[in-house]
Amino acid sequence: MVITPIHYIVVPLLAAFAIPLLVKIHKELPRIIPGLVMFYNIIISIVLMQQVNEFGYVSEVIAGWKAPWGINLIITPFSGFLVSLISFMGFVIWLYQYRFKKVIDVGELKSYGILQMMMITGAIGIIITGDIFNMFVFLEIVAITAISLTSFYRHRDGAEAGFKYLLIGGFSSTLILLAILLLYTQVGTLNMAEISERMHLVPQGMKATILVLFIIGFGIEAEMFPLNGWAPDAYSQAPGPTSAAFAGIVVKAGVYGLIRIIFTLFDIEGAFDFLIIAGLVTMIIAEFSALKQTNLKRMLAYSSIGQMGLVMIAFGIGTKAAVFAALFLMFNHAVIKSLLFMSGSILMYNSKDKTISTLSGMGKKLPFISLLFSLGAFAIVGLPPFSGFWSKLYVLTAAANQEMILLIGAILAVSIVEIVYYFRVVSKMYFAEETEHIAIFKPSINAKIAMGILGAIILIIGLYPDLITGYLHNAADMILDKASYIDFVLNSNAPVQ
Amino acid sequence: MINDKDSQKIVDYIQNFSRKHSLFVMAYGTGCGAIEIPATMTSRYDAERFGIRGAATPRQADVLLITGYLATKTLKRVIRVYEQMQEPKYVIGFGSCTINGGMYYDSYNTINALEQYIPVDVYINGCMPRPESVISGFIKLQELIQQGKADNGKRYRENLEWYRANQKKIIKNWKMPDYNW
Amino acid sequence: MEDLGLKIFGAILTTIMAFAVGMTYGGIVRKLTARVQNRFGPPFYQNFLDLVKLQSKKTNVAHGFMGHTAPVWIMVASITVLMFIPILNGNLWFPNLSFHGDLIFILYMMVFGSLGMALGAGQTGNPNSAIGVTRGLSMMVGFEIPFVLALVALMVQYHTTSIQDLMQIQHESGTWLIFSNPFAFLAALFASLGMFRYSPFDIVGAPAELASGPMSEFGGKYLGTMMSGGSIFAFIKLTLYVDLFLGGAGNPDHTGIWATLAGIGVLLIKTFTLYMVPVFYGWVSPRYRTEQAIRYFWGWPTALGIIGLIWAVY
């Protein structure tokens, strides 16, 4: 069987429909199948990335309808990178959640596996599709599954968080749909390459309106301020693995959407400046808010928002170095923040009332988890020699190349805030006197392995970033090279499989 | 260093001469007699012309001046001060009280004869002795020093047991370091 | 080697002279004080008697190693500083090492003795000693400021940090530095009030409160050695002031025996005159409290020193 991009979509979908049936055969299957699917995703990614390296692009035309008429799936170095990242994170998250304690009931287990898988599929779909309406559909899949997962624990807070997400997510869908509609009326096509080609036909006012709608729509998913009200609640109420998946997967898809719209579809200078400003505001407000949080997961959620702000800034700078830095940042954020959510939710699970102040003594009770959490904390604030440092360095270098000294200052000032709240947790974990004894839930071995993998990546990339910088450079090249994207999608007759 | 007898004599002479003319007085103002000391020291009588001057601590002092009656409670302190002084050291009993108790001879809490407790070189009689007599007492002490007769420290060392016994009679809660010279 | 022998001889001679002069000055001051107070007073050689008596004490008490070495420190400081201060300008008979050190060195070396003394006093465990030491050190912070201001003014004005050169400058120009920078001199003079520790700055010893302060546990040979060190030190301070401000003594062109004696005579006159300043001030003053003393030095003396420094720069 030849591996093509469509496998990303089809296999998980089939598996998702199969799970309710397979449950009848064996109780454990709903646990295992998502893992297999995720693993298969990784294989697809490896194979496709090789092809991308070889040909530059991989594209698949669905049902024989060539672009611009049909839906096509495109793997470019950029989307390939993101897809691989998402596949990998999906697998790690599966590994982590395999035998996750709260998912014991078979019925819930079933739906959990399906939802998780669908969410990842949706995120991958957003990235690989070349059709904007298709993108919307996948975004809806992601949104609906994410909302369901948010309120997965059927208690009051979860439901509330889910409702908020639903409310804001509704805005997102509506506005994107509206934008697509307007766009269609203007250019008469849904293929992104073609839209991009015909963009000059659109009058300026309409163009800006559409862009605003898109920005808000995707901004909600990408956690742009002030559209990110849903995020802290959703992150903190969702099950641990889902929080990790939010940070590692969903947000990446949202950012991808935003970037794809701004970089490929539109060619508006102001959008870049807007990204910088929006990113800066997002970052500052989120990090400031994070400092005052008492709940660990909420703190991580705000921190996640802040990081996405930084990613937006990096994209907003818009040079090749900056885009490269942004991609590196996305990679780091996915790895590190997932690790933080994974270890953090175990820590939270063992604390009495889910506040940071009850974390004392965890360093002794859960040494491995605490170590990994600290590692994540050190990495996310950008201390060398961990991977977070490099991305921050590249962002700053990119900013410095544009002589944006104040921006650098702001980023670094916010980093100090970051240091404060992360290190507070670390020192609390290790050095506070143990308050009281509670029964400790030890994470299972596979969770440890999952976190260990992420920790190892942080260290390895930190010590030798060259492992991935090559891919990132290619990806960054591609984003900026709009013409060849259009050319490839519309005019090539190459590998249609 | 100098074994020759004559030289030793010369050295002794010099030492005694300077000892005699440099008397640092630890004036222990135990009783009413203390009021005479300022008069002795200041312009009217000016004891400093004989090389007599006050010393603030027993470490520096040569002469312990017991001015007047001595309460039993104070005795312990006096003994302590006396023992802390460096040899050669001298004691002057000042006023009648130090000789026989004076007007306090039958008091329940004063001692009568200072000599019982520490060796005394010179007594100055009177109640109060005037500064003139104080100075004359000092001059008497100077003569004794010049003659080498003022061997207060030696006497105390040699008769330590006797003195201790006397002291312990008065002082009930005896808690003093040993005198181990 | 002949040279070295002469130097050692000269050094010993200097030390003895400094010692003798210092002790005698002390005696004279006692006498004068007595006269001022309408007393007859002790003879001028009284200090020598005291010293011999102290050294011939038969028993002594030491409180450990630092207590034992405290007088040594003082002697070391005194003699070392003495060796680096020119007694007579360019005279063969008082050769010393002043070419191998300068004002900054002397400033710091003068503290050496105080530090040793303070440590020795500390080890005795007597609370009065420690209190005395803290007072002394605190006051030192006070008077060092105008003193250093004055010295820096001189150094800046004449572009040299060597006492020898300053003396030479005064000799060659014929004017004393007291005239070319009077403010610096005044500042230094005020500082000297604190250095000599006569009242109102006798807060260190403070006989009535602290039982002679740092010295309260020292007697016999220790006190005697300290006294000699202190006497040498008094001479050093006076000579330093004379060298710096009053043109020094001696004439480098005439180094014969009579010229030397004349030089010593001049030196004695100048030093004695200078010595009378703190003594006179002391006669008419009661004692300050420590913080008052410090504030005193940080007031007008420092202001004068700053004026002197500005004077020197412009």
Add this chain to the structure above:
Amino acid sequence: MNLFFIILLILFSSAILAFISNRIVRGSSGIIAFIGITAASILFFTRLSIGNTYSFTLGGIQMQFGLNSFTYLFAIIVLGLGVLASLYSIQYMKGKERLGYFYFNFVLTILGMVGIIFSQDFITFFIFWEIMTWSSYLIVIYNGYSSSKVGIKYMIFSALGAYAMLTAIVSIKGIYGTFMIKDAIAAGAFNFTDHFYIPILLLIGFAVKAALMPLHVWAPKSYSMSPMSFTAIFSGAMSKMGILGMGLVLTSIYSHASPEVSVYSLILKQVLGWLGGITAVMATIYALIQTDAKKLLAYSSIAQLGYIVVGLSTGTKLGVMAALFLAVVHAIFKGTLFMVAGAVERQAGTTDMTKVSGLIRKMPYTFFAALLSIIALAGVPPLGGFVGKWMLYESLITESNNYFLVIVVFFSSTAAFLYSYRFLFGLFLGQEEKETEHVKEAPLTMVIPMLILALLLIVTGLYPGILFEPIAHGMEYLGYSHVNWDMSVLTNIWGEQTNMSYIFSLIGIVFVVVFIFITLKGYKGTRNVGTKEISTSGEIPLEHENLTYQMDFFKPFERAAAPLYKRSMNKIWNDIGNALEAVFNFTRKIYTGNGQTYALFVIIFLVILLIFKDSLFAN
């Protein structure tokens, strides 16, 4: 494999080994750390020579390791002190918890410093700088949660400095296109020509580590809270990394300052000099009111670093030389003093000077080491400290014409006698107490490092030339030509000399003579008594009565200098912190937790964007 990497790898692996080994054999980490650091030092001093370089690329950035004569000087400090401190640490840390953790960070800190010394480009410099920072942070919070606030403060200020530095570094990259330190200097990155903020930001970064006012507030508690074996390095060596950076930047500012901008460098000179002077004064007066010996030493460290900064700020030959000399000597004596404090802490249980006193008879060797270091610290001749002070004053007076600064510095160094005495008196002198009766001399492995360092002070006093040689080479690397030095003669530019060998021999001879005299004279009649044998108005102090004068030690001085104590930098920073806290609280309230509000936000944002769309997204 390259020697640079081997040295770093040795250190790194010994850090890891130390971390692991404590789980296998309790207490073995210290020995492993010691062996690792010693091996690295031996390799460093025997195989590596000045001028070696090694280039490589990491993360698409050209990097270079190398060793030049300027950094070599600091390598001496770091590795020398590192070896001794780790030897000391074995016994000091014995029986404590989390030894693996401690030694892991201990070695990593040294690794960081060695890395800084090796790095020839800003990125490796920054990487190792940060490694050093966080590993030392982890040690600062080692002593439990009570110290975590201190740790956070330390980390905040370090991050402030580090990020200021990073800003400058990336700006250099952005403007001059290089990360190499040498190239950047050659390109004039440190001039005040257009980008005046670059050197300023770098200086801020270094000033944090050098604990310069007003960025020093982290230092007192961080120094005193960490284990003393580490503080020896923390204060002795790590603060010198700040000096290293400052030296590098300042000298290139001065030497490259073109005439038309030299006014700025003059201003900088003055500002830095005065900051250094004020740091010295303020830290000194705060040091002398401390009752904890460790805190006293911590403040004293800040003060001493102030002198060093003053020396550096002059930019003159003698001044820089004085600063570098003081840097080395400060490392020696402050290392010793912190070790002494550690020894006292270990043996007597506390370093609170109101509780401990009279240890001199029980810990004579420790006292000896403390005495020598205090003499050096106070700058009293004839030890190394004096040499540094002498050069500092001479340079200020003769070369940089900064006369009033001299007074300020002198004030602080005179006031330093006060706390020097306080330290010695508080711990070692005074009355012996019943509570400290059981105290014994520290173990041999703790005493030996202290004594070695203390003896080094004598050597540096007698033959300062031993240090002048590397310093002169280092300065020549920085661009000073013809740096003259002598083995034991100090010379200023007016030609005046101070001859240390004369001073030394004179002091030695007189000391010995008078000592023999005073010992032999009346030897039989001299009795050595305890500290209870004192004349207290005839009263006999009882066993449990403690007459040592320890409380309000310098109260009179405090009263006299009351206006100086009024303003505290700490307060100002606290106010800033509170203001920020308020801001954070306010921002947090933006997230109300109410879905309707969030929806409203979205709509408002949409409306605003739609209104301003044309101006925002114009083509």
